[in-house]
Amino acid sequence: MKVQEVVIAVSVAAMALLLAYAVEIGGLGPIAPHRIRDLAVAYLINTYNPWNITLSSLSLEAVTAIVWDYRGIDTFFETSVLFVAIVGVTSLLRGFSEKTGLGGAGLSEIVKTSTRILAPLILVAGIAIALHGHLTPGGGFQGGSFIAVLFILLSVAFSLDYAVKLGVSSRKLLALRSSGLIGILATSLALLVAGLLLGVNSYIFQNMAREGAPLSMPSWLLDRPTGGTLLWFNTFEALAVAAGISLAFLVLSLREEEMKEALGQGEWYE
Amino acid sequence: MEILPLLIAAVAAVLSVISTYLAVRANDMLNAVIFSALQSTAYAIMFYVFMAPDIVLVYVPVSVGILPAVTILLIKKTERYEG
Numbered sequence: 001m002k003v004q005e006v007v008i009a010v011s012v013a014a015m016a017l018l019l020a021y022a023v024e025i026g027g028l029g030p031i032a033p034h035r036i037r038d039l040a041v042a043y044l045i046n047t048y049n050p051w052n053i054t055l056s057s058l059s060l061e062a063v064t065a066i067v068w069d070y071r072g073i074d075t076f077f078e079t080s081v082l083f084v085a086i087v088g089v090t091s092l093l094r095g096f097s098e099k100t101g102l103g104g105a106g107l108s109e110i111v112k113t114s115t116r117i118l119a120p121l122i123l124v125a126g127i128a129i130a131l132h133g134h135l136t137p138g139g140g141f142q143g144g145s146f147i148a149v150l151f152i153l154l155s156v157a158f159s160l161d162y163a164v165k166l167g168v169s170s171r172k173l174l175a176l177r178s179s180g181l182i183g184i185l186a187t188s189l190a191l192l193v194a195g196l197l198l199g200v201n202s203y204i205f206q207n208m209a210r211e212g213a214p215l216s217m218p219s220w221l222l223d224r225p226t227g228g229t230l231l232w233f234n235t236f237e238a239l240a241v242a243a244g245i246s247l248a249f250l251v252l253s254l255r256e257e258e259m260k261e262a263l264g265q266g267e268w269y270e
Numbered sequence: 271m272e273i274l275p276l277l278i279a280a281v282a283a284v285l286s287v288i289s290t291y292l293a294v295r296a297n298d299m300l301n302a303v304i305f306s307a308l309q310s311t312a313y314a315i316m317f318y319v320f321m322a323p324d325i326v327l328v329y330v331p332v333s334v335g336i337l338p339a340v341t342i343l344l345i346k347k348t349e350r351y352e353g
Contacts, residue, residue: 004292011285011308018278018315063324129327137323145328149335156339245336252343 043070048225057207058219059134059227067139068233072205076188079141079237083181086244090174093251096258098164106159115157122150130238134227140237147238148245160253173247180240187232191215205229275319282319286312297352299345303338310334 036044047065049056057069067075106112123146129136130143155163188205194215195202201213207228209216217228286309293305310333317325 007288007292011289014281014285015308015311015315018282021274021278138327139324142324142327142331145331145336149331152335152339249336249339249343252340 053208053216054210057227057230058225059230060225061134061136061227063137064133064139064230064234065227068230069205069207069228072188072207072229072233076184076205079184079240083177083240083244086177086248089248089251090170093254093259096170096251096254098160098169098250098254099258100161100164104159104161106162107157111157115153119150119154122146122153126150126238126242130234131231133234134225134230140234141241143234144238144241145245147242148249151242151246152249155249155253160250160255163250168246168250170247170250173243173250176243177240177247180236180238180243183236184233184240187229187236190229191217279316279319282312282315285309286316299350299352300342303341303345306341307334307338310337 043062043066046052046055047057047062048060050058057065059065059069126143126146128143129138129146130140133139133143151163151168191202191206192204195206195213198215200215202215203210203213206213206215207217207230208219217226217232219226219228221231289305289308289312293302293309296302296305310329314326314329314333317323317329
């Protein structure tokens with residue numbers, strides 16, 4: 001095991017140096033290509049193009065614009081795959097109930113204190129990444145997974161009992177997740193419904209006005225661009241992902257005492 | 271200055287290969303999880319250097335936070351040592 005320890009030491013040192021350098025170059029390193037393909041040029045010109053709104057999504061970030069606007073339906077189905085997986089987990093283990101007082105007081109005081117310091121930072125970073133998805137790198141899934149990691153960290157450091165006592169329950173997480181999904185659905189249908197009511201053409205997943213479909217989502221909030229639907233998609237996606245992954249972790253980490261009812265229930269169907 | 275990011279990507283790539291090998295060879299599954307998180311961090315550095323910050327932001331919480339958490343739960347409910 002001597003070699004392994006040396007490898008671990010060297011790699012941790014290398015990692016610290018690399019992280020320091022990677023943070024120092026600030027993401028946009030000198031590897032920028034000099035020649036860009038035509039498709040990329042088209043996206044770069046049109047993502048934020050207030051002079052030709054019929055091709056634009058009025059988002060300052062090209063990746064989010066492609067993910068939620070130009071290729072919105074792809075992303076919708078990717079999101080569905082994750083949520084079908086979570087539905088699978090919860091329905092496989094249905095019938096459980098959270099209980100407190102099963103022992104397990106969490107980790108040591110050092111871990112608890114450092115978690116207390118870190119928790120608000122992770123929460124704020126997650127929310128900022130989700131809400132600024134149309135301005136800076138990031139988006140709903142990224143911000144949502146940050147918040148899910150926060151839940152995992154809290155339930156490991158402070159024990160699951162603590163989370164349950166705080167009022168976290170699978171029912172509430174399920175409700176949050178469902179409201180996130182309903183929000184995504186409502187956002188994607190908003191302009192279609194508005195178009196039907198006003199009697200003009202409009203599309204599913206429409207963001208800005210297109211040729212023959214003059215409606216567009218509000219793209220400014222006070223003095224900030226919102227990218228139309230992108231802000232809403234990112235917000236609801238963050239909510240749904242955070243609640244969904246937390247729910248999956250909660251269900252998977254249930255103790256034997258809590259699972260007894262769920263395991264017994266299977267015999268009814270045999 | 272052109273060579274330094276490429277060098278860093280190369281070091282991260284070598285690091286990821288080594289930690290993948292160690293993760294596959296490990297008898298203690300907890301060690302395997304830690305090595306695989308190390309490999310994910312090396313990948314995250316490569317994504318960052320190659321200017322894909324969106325991927326980094328999703329890769330870090332999923333591969334260093336959620337995946338090890340779920341895998342450690344799995345190990346806790348099954349067996350820790352292999353072979």
